[in-house]
Amino acid sequence: MxxxxxxxxxxxxxxxxxxxxxxxxxxxxxxxxxxxxxxxxxxxxxxxxxxxxxxxxxxxxxxxxxxxxxxxxxxxxxxxxxxxxxxxxxxxxxxxxxxxxxxxxxxxxxxxxxxxxxxxxxxxxxxxxxxxxxxxxxxxxxxxxxxxxxxxxxxxxxxxxxxxxxxxxxxxxxxxxxVVPMPPRTTVIVGAQGQLGRALQQAFPDAAALDRDELDLTDADAVAAYPWGGVGTVINAAAYTAVDQAENAEGRAAAWALNVGALTNLVAVAREHRMTLVHVSSDYVFDGEAEEHDEDEPFSPLGVYGVTKAAGDALVATLPAHYVVRTSWVIGEGKNFVRTMASLAERGVAPAVVDDQFGRLTFTTDLADGIAHLLASGAPYGTYNLTNDGAVRSWFEIAQQVFELTGHAASDVSPQTTEAFAEGKVVSPRPRHSALALGKIKATGFVPRDADDALREYLRA
Incomplete structure (x- = not known):
């Protein structure tokens, strides 16, 4: 025998x-x-x-x-x-x-x-x-x-x-x-018209790109009825990201509907059709007490948005074939912090910017490239932090960089505490420290660009 x-x-x-x-x-x-x-x-x-x-x-x-x-x-x-x-x-x-x-x-x-x-x-x-x-x-x-x-x-x-x-x-x-060869299983990008979705379309030019008009992820029947046959990978770039609005009743329901309910539907079809699900998560799943967060740190979200993202991460982790890609401070095509600061500088507005929140920017082109690397390299399934590399900076320091790089005086930007920023407003609590450890993604062979270099290139574009 x-x-x-x-x-x-x-x-x-x-x-x-x-x-x-x-x-x-x-x-x-x-x-x-x-x-x-x-x-x-x-x-x-x-x-x-x-x-x-x-x-x-x-x-x-x-x-x-x-x-x-x-x-x-x-x-x-x-x-x-x-x-x-x-x-x-x-x-x-x-x-x-x-x-x-x-x-x-x-x-x-x-x-x-x-x-x-x-x-x-x-x-x-x-x-x-x-x-x-x-x-x-x-x-x-x-x-x-x-x-x-x-x-x-x-x-x-x-x-x-x-x-x-x-x-x-x-x-x-x-x-x-x-014989017409059998093509490989295809990729579907959901949330394709957001900042990250646009970058993903560049990194995956042959992927089907779906936004809410093409597929309402909160509709379980619609998600189940989509023709998933032949699809091998779903990249989820759809999310409710209005962190402050999530603290009111309407926003709280919307955040749970998209960040948890819709994700429940995606997890179900990924399991049924044996697809790999790539899900983009956030530094908001942590309370920000640690100066740098690794992939094994337990969840400790402070606000509604962070709670919904943590719940989504836990859902995705039940799939055998998944990547949770955790990121922070995302900058891409569309409205974002860097574009806002550049616009203020051009209009001669001198902003006050918080100086007691720390992290690294993540440019969507690098985030999309990192996701493509995980899929192409066959890296072990699981959770990976993925931001740009380099020095950890405050929002205030990044705003000063934007002013300087656009030909304006860094001194036009004044520092402000988070407490002062939030006074009189309904805002979500922010992690004080958002920097994510990058050792795990680097061990797969992907080394993100330095955030300062990426910022210079972004503002030149």
């Missing part, structure tokens, strides 16, 4: 599994899918939802080659097969093939877009495949096929195809030269 083991092949993601088969006078028993053991050995945690069986009455029954828009684990309950797989995904391994003779002692994990075919070598062969999406006529329309007799793949079928039993449909599949 062999030990449970997982082996790679020439096709990326196609894995061969050695299965222990326990036999006695009655027959045998095996664990065809054992999540904990197999995932520990490198098999993806592919969340199967449907199990199909194919019975082959005679040796020579031959099926395929079908590339489907889901992952599957194939194995045998009885008999033996000659299995063949050809990579039909877009990319450098398109057309790569792999073959294997197998019985009940093996299984093969077949990733989305890899064509699967087999030939029964014995009568009464029972073939099983466990898949992670439900079959439907709509799903079948996105299959990709390859002819069993394709000369380029040159599968060495043990029983010549002229002597095999093949369906009329399988016999009509195209040769490799005529």
């Amino acid at each position: 062999t030990d449970l083991a997982v082996h790679t092949t020439a096709i990326p993601g196609l894995l061969v599994v050695d299965l222990p088969v326990h036999g006695d006078a009655r027959g045998w028993f095996k664990e065809n899918w054992q999540r904990a053991k197999m995932v520990a050995l490198g098999l993806p945690d592919f969340a199967p939802v449907q199990n199909n069986m194919s019975y082959n009455a005679d040796a020579g029954s031959t099926r395929g080659l079908h590339a489907e828009p889901w992952d599957k684990l194939v194995g045998l309950a009885h008999g033996r097969i000659f299995g063949a797989w050809v990579d039909l995904r877009e990319g450098p391994t398109f057309g790569t093939s792999f073959t294997l003779e197998m019985g009940p002692e093996r299984a093969v994990f077949v990733p989305r877009g890899v064509a699967n075919g087999y030939q029964a070598l014995e009568a009464d062969t029972a073939y099983s495949y466990l898949v992670n999406d439900h079959w439907s006529p709509e799903a079948r329309a996105s299959y990709t096929y390859l002819n069993l007799a394709d000369e380029t793949a040159a599968i060495a079928w043990p029983i010549p195809l002229a002597e095999a039993t093949i369906s009329d449909a399988d016999a009509q599949h195209p040769r490799l030269a005529d």
Whole structure:
């Protein structure tokens, strides 16, 4: 009896599994899918939802080659097969093939877009495949096929195809030269018209960009009905960010509706469709007592906005495939602190700016690039702080920089305490310290630009 083991092949993601088969006078028993053991050995945690069986009455029954828009684990309950797989995904391994003779002692994990075919070598062969999406006529329309007799793949079928039993449909599949490769799963950006959403559209030019007019995230039925098939990643840049208005009754309800209710809907479809969810969070999940916050610091929000963002982070963390990207002091295309200070400087207004809140600016281009890096690099799922790098500064110091960089006197800006700023207003409590530790994101290979350099470039643009 062999030990449970997982082996790679020439096709990326196609894995061969050695299965222990326990036999006695009655027959045998095996664990065809054992999540904990197999995932520990490198098999993806592919969340199967449907199990199909194919019975082959005679040796020579031959099926395929079908590339489907889901992952599957194939194995045998009885008999033996000659299995063949050809990579039909877009990319450098398109057309790569792999073959294997197998019985009940093996299984093969077949990733989305890899064509699967087999030939029964014995009568009464029972073939099983466990898949992670439900079959439907709509799903079948996105299959990709390859002819069993394709000369380029040159599968060495043990029983010549002229002597095999093949369906009329399988016999009509195209040769490799005529196959349209299966594209990778796509990306959807929600909240696409905000400051970050615009930058994300530049970083992900092929992504579908949705704003509230295209998809109301607070409508659970609308979110569930969106055509998520073929979507691999959702980047959530939608948020209620009016931190002061969140402290009144109307704003509080709106903040919870978008930052928690809408996110609940996104988490549900991400789980159902096995999508990676990237969610942008905030320094407001902390009370600001620590001078710098790392990813493991417990939540301690001070105001309604911060409470809703912390609740959202906890929701997203329940997904197996997620990135919570925590940021602060975001500057991009549109209305923001830097644009406001530059406008005041040009109009000759001398503002008072708080000097007892400290952090780093985050430019949306850098934030979008960091998100793209996490996805492209395959960094471990989890929470990452992502701001620009460099010195920690107060809002007052940044306002002085803006005045200087736009050709005005830094002395036109006067310091003000947070208490004085809030006097007579309904405002959200702010974290005193908003700086986020960047060691974790840097360890993945992404080093954000210095915030002072990014500010100079932003004001020159």
